[in-house]
Amino acid sequence: MVVLASAVGFASPATAQVATSAEYSAPTHVIDGELVLARPAALTTGLSSGVGSSYLRRLGSSGTFAWGARASWSRATEYSLTETVRDDEIRMRLCAVAQHLAGRGWFGLRLGLGATAVHESRTRAQGTRLGLTGSDLEQASWYLFPAADLDGIVFLRVWNAWGMSLAGGPTVHLIDGAASAGWSTSLGVSWQP
Amino acid sequence: MATLMQSLLPLVLATWLGCGKPVGLDAPVTPLVQIHVQTTWHVSGSDGEGDPLDGGAQMPDSGIGDLHLHVALVWGQQWLPEPFCVLNQSVELVSALPADLKNVVDSGCRDSFGFIPDSAGADAILAPDGSATISVISLPHADLMVGDLTSRIGYASLVVYDDRNLDGLLNFRHPERQRGDSNTGNDAGVSDSPGFPDVVYGASFISMTQPDRRVAYLEGAFNPDVAFYPRGPRGACPAPPDKFSILSASGFSLTPETLASIASGEFPLEQSCDTAPIDDTIVIALNENPAGLPAFSELACTTNDNGGTTFYRRPPTTLDLTDRTWACASFPRLLGDDAGVPSGEQLVLASTPNQACRGTVHYSLRGCNNDPACTTPSWDYTAPTRRPSWWPCAPPQ
Numbered sequence: 001m002v003v004l005a006s007a008v009g010f011a012s013p014a015t016a017q018v019a020t021s022a023e024y025s026a027p028t029h030v031i032d033g034e035l036v037l038a039r040p041a042a043l044t045t046g047l048s049s050g051v052g053s054s055y056l057r058r059l060g061s062s063g064t065f066a067w068g069a070r071a072s073w074s075r076a077t078e079y080s081l082t083e084t085v086r087d088d089e090i091r092m093r094l095c096a097v098a099q100h101l102a103g104r105g106w107f108g109l110r111l112g113l114g115a116t117a118v119h120e121s122r123t124r125a126q127g128t129r130l131g132l133t134g135s136d137l138e139q140a141s142w143y144l145f146p147a148a149d150l151d152g153i154v155f156l157r158v159w160n161a162w163g164m165s166l167a168g169g170p171t172v173h174l175i176d177g178a179a180s181a182g183w184s185t186s187l188g189v190s191w192q193p
Numbered sequence: 194m195a196t197l198m199q200s201l202l203p204l205v206l207a208t209w210l211g212c213g214k215p216v217g218l219d220a221p222v223t224p225l226v227q228i229h230v231q232t233t234w235h236v237s238g239s240d241g242e243g244d245p246l247d248g249g250a251q252m253p254d255s256g257i258g259d260l261h262l263h264v265a266l267v268w269g270q271q272w273l274p275e276p277f278c279v280l281n282q283s284v285e286l287v288s289a290l291p292a293d294l295k296n297v298v299d300s301g302c303r304d305s306f307g308f309i310p311d312s313a314g315a316d317a318i319l320a321p322d323g324s325a326t327i328s329v330i331s332l333p334h335a336d337l338m339v340g341d342l343t344s345r346i347g348y349a350s351l352v353v354y355d356d357r358n359l360d361g362l363l364n365f366r367h368p369e370r371q372r373g374d375s376n377t378g379n380d381a382g383v384s385d386s387p388g389f390p391d392v393v394y395g396a397s398f399i400s401m402t403q404p405d406r407r408v409a410y411l412e413g414a415f416n417p418d419v420a421f422y423p424r425g426p427r428g429a430c431p432a433p434p435d436k437f438s439i440l441s442a443s444g445f446s447l448t449p450e451t452l453a454s455i456a457s458g459e460f461p462l463e464q465s466c467d468t469a470p471i472d473d474t475i476v477i478a479l480n481e482n483p484a485g486l487p488a489f490s491e492l493a494c495t496t497n498d499n500g501g502t503t504f505y506r507r508p509p510t511t512l513d514l515t516d517r518t519w520a521c522a523s524f525p526r527l528l529g530d531d532a533g534v535p536s537g538e539q540l541v542l543a544s545t546p547n548q549a550c551r552g553t554v555h556y557s558l559r560g561c562n563n564d565p566a567c568t569t570p571s572w573d574y575t576a577p578t579r580r581p582s583w584w585p586c587a588p589p590q
Contacts, residue, residue, distance in 0.1 A: 042215035080218050082330050087215065120215045126332045129412065130225055130436055143215050176214035 026063025026101055027192035030056040030155065032165050034188025040076040041089050041116045041145060041173045041182060048089055050074025052186060056097060063106075066097040070112060072186070081125065088119040091184070093149060105156035105163065112149035116173060117142060146174040155190055165190045224328035226437045228315075228408060229474040230264050230351055232323040232395065234481065261356040262319040262394065264477070265363040266327055266408060267492070268337040268349045269398075270311035271421055273501030276525035277541060277553060278302030283456075287449050293520040300518050301543025301553040303491045306401040306447070308350050308422070310495055311337055313363040319353065327351070329437075333410055339421040344413040346433070348422050348440075350398035351408065352492050353477055354391045364391050365495045368552025369544055390549055393489040395479040398422075400488060406441045406475050409433045423460045430466035437471040487551065494550035505539070505557040505565050507572040508581050512556075518543040521586035524557075524565055535559065535566040537575070537589030558588055 032054040040048045052072025059065040070093045077086045092114045099108030121140035124132055151169035158164060168185035281290060281298045282305055290298065303309075314333070317325040338347040354363050398405040401422060415432035424430040424442040433440055443464040445451050451461035483489040498504070503525075521538040540556040558574045561567035574580050575589050 043217045045218070078218055080220075082222050083218070083220055085216075085218055085220075087217075118215055120217070122216065122220060124223070124225075126225070129332055141215075143213055 026058050026066070026099065026106055027161075028058050030054075030066075030068075030165075030190050030192050032056075032188045032190040034072070034165065034167075034186040036072045036074050036091075036184065036186045038074055038089075038091075038171065038184035039182035040087055041091075041147070041171075041180070042118050042120065042143065042175065043076055043078055043085065043087055046076040046078045048074040048076035048087065050089075052091070052188075054095070054188075056095065063101060064098065066099060068095045068097070069093065070095055070114075079125070083125055084123045086121045086123075088121075090117040090119075091147065091149075092117070093147070097153070099153075099155075104158075105154065107152070107154045110149070110151040110153050110167065110169075112147075112151070114147055116145050116147045118145065119143075148172050149184060151184070151186075155192070157192060161191055161193050163190045163192055164188065222328075222330055224330050225332065226329045226471050228266065228327040228329060228351070228471060230317075230319075230325045230327065230353075230397075230477060231474050232262075232264070232319060232325075232353055232477050232479050234479060260394075261359060262353060263316055263356050263361070263363070264319055264325045264327060264351055264353045265316045266314040266329065266349050267310045267352045267363065267396075268312055268314060268333050268347055269422060270309050270337070270496070270499055271339055272309040272496055272499045274302070274305040275498075275501055275503050275553070277503060277522065277555070279305045280525050281522075283452050286447065286452060291520070293518075294522055296518050297520040297522075297541050297543040297553065300546070301541070301551055303494070303551045304400050304402070304488060307488065307491060308348075308396070308398045308400060308405075309499070310350070310352070310365060310492060313352075313365070314349065316361060316363065338410070338412070339419055340413070340416055342413070344416045344419075346409060346411045346415065346419065346421065348398070349408040349410075350396050350405075350492070351475055351477060352393055352397075353395045353479055354393045354493065357391050363493060365493055366390060366549040367495050368497055368550040369548060369554060370497055391493055392483060393492045394483050395477045396489070396492050397475050397477050399492065401442075401444060402447050403444045403488075404442070405444060406439055408471070408475075409438050409440045411435055411438070420460070424466045425461065425463040426459050429462055431468055433468055434470075439469040439471055439473050439475060441465075441467045441469070490549070491551060497552070502563060503555055504562055505555050505560050506562070508540070508556045508558060508574060508584060510581060512581070512583055514542075514583065514585070517545065519585075535589055538586035539565065540584070540586050558584065558586075 034052050036050050036052045038048045040046050050073045052070060054068060054070035056066045056068035059067060072091045073088065075086065075088050077084065093112030094114055095110050095112045097108050097110045099106045119140065119142050121138060123138045124136065127137040149169060149171045151167040153165065153167040155165045156163050165188045171182040171184050173180045173182065278298060281294060282302060284290060315327045315329045317327045319325045333347040338345040340346060352363060398407040411433050417427045424440065445461040445463050454461045480486060480489065519540060519542045522541050524534050524539055526534050537558060542554040544552045557565040558580065559570050561571045580588065
């Protein structure tokens with residue numbers, strides 16, 4: 001917040017004027033690049049971390065609703081006594097957002113529906129020491145799960161069209177016919193032309 | 194195109210609907226190798242092996258009720274016996290030791306050529322027919338192997354034991370700790386293994402002086418110069434294959450000649466040695482009454498010091514020698530040791546029968562913990578006025 005305040009405080013008068021004029025209207029487009037932390041979709045433990053991007057477009061002139069899409073890649077690596085398991089997750093969502101303008105930014109709820117593709121690779125611990133090769137050493141496969149997210153989001157315009165975003169909330173995956181709850185968070189830099 | 198779509202659609206839908214589950218951390222454990230063991234009774238008075246275990250749960254005449262027999266893969270450690278033991282055991286081969294010294298050596302020293310366990314790896318329960326299959330899921334750590342990255346090897350013995358405390362593991366004990374100034378407290382001769390210590394009934398590798406079948410794990414090229422449980426002199430036995438294998442050796446007889454050969458750096462020739470793939474079955478003869486066999490009980494004993502170092506203690510003010518096996522002995526003179534051997538005698542106490550592992554405790558009237566001939570002694574009780582009244586050995590001249 002200190003950095004944020006400094007950035008705002010040292011903005012030029014012209015910049016401040018632009019920023020002030022933007023306070024009262026939601027941006028038409030928001031493009032976001034973000035760091036993602038989430039509970040792994042398929043692993044029972046660990047933390048999946050990676051990067052993502054999202055796009056939102058305002059619906060109507062009031063700015064109360066928006067729609068868009070999100071995609072992220074993250075990876076979780078966990079170790080058992082006999083294996084190293086690495087899950088790469090690609091989360092793809094179509095989003096609907098209900099938002100409320102407040103000062104220099106806006107906050108809201110984002111509902112995402114889509115799928116998560118998981119590429120799981122398992123490597124036999126100490127397999128290379130023993131000279132294992134092929135499937136004895138490593139196995140990998142793809143999975144695709146339906147998923148839904150409900151995120152609380154905050155966008156804050158910091159300088160001209162640039163701002164930051166913060167989002168987080170519960171996630172549900174449908175894995176092998178059963179719902180699996182999780183969570184995901186993101187911290188990003190947004191561009192709101 | 195429509196046909197292709199019709200055939201792919203159910204698959205895509207099934208996938209998207211979450212059919213199929215990643216294995217994650219719940220994958221069934223696939224062993225790296227499996228080791229097959231078959232146990233037999235050792236029939237007293239015969240030189241062969243007896244029948245396979247019948248029933249497996251009751252050992253006749255053992256008097257200890259039901260047995261919970263397991264077999265463990267036990268990796269061995271590199272170990273040097275302490276000079277007092279190896280020198281007196283050598284002397285014993287050519288001449289009779291004084292009775293008190295012989296008693297200390299016999300009850301306090303372990304087999305200088307025995308297999309010394311370091312840690313237990315995989316473990317399996319013995320089936321009623323006396324067989325077991327050990328699933329090895331991890332390789333021996335580097336500290337269990339001798340050599341560098343390009344050439345290192347580890348050896349393991351398969352130890353059959355009664356899991357007395359039912360924890361599913363072979364619990365190792367250790368000899369009386371030597372670090373300390375006095376023979377008090379926990380070192381006062383009580384058993385150092387509270388509870389119910391596991392009892393060893395047999396092993397595939399007990400000593401280099403007995404026939405053995407051992408599990409070997411080799412990484413890189415085999416270095417025949419490594420004197421780590423060697424099977425005869427350099428080049429006498431074929432090099433073990435890469436990774437896991439089963440090696441066998443007939444063992445050598447301990448005679449003055451073989452001892453001289455070992456002292457000169459050359460291990461004696463063994464009658465036979467062999468190499469087998471790891472999926473071969475290892476037969477282990479079990480002894481009905483292992484309680485009286487120290488070679489078996491020592492297989493559940495690690496060491497306090499694997500470098501052959503003797504730790505000398507400062508004599509305490511009082512020490513009751515009534516129920517202890519002790520002897521006065523000169524300080525060991527090793528090959529090439531032409532200085533620094535003090536005069537006088539040390540007092541050596543053997544471990545007591547109720548201690549789980551063999552060991553010795555050394556007292557010196559003068560010296561340091563690691564050297565009784567150090568120039569600046571940590572203690573000096575050689576003067577008659579300072580000497581403990583109970584000290585039974587000859588003082589330095």
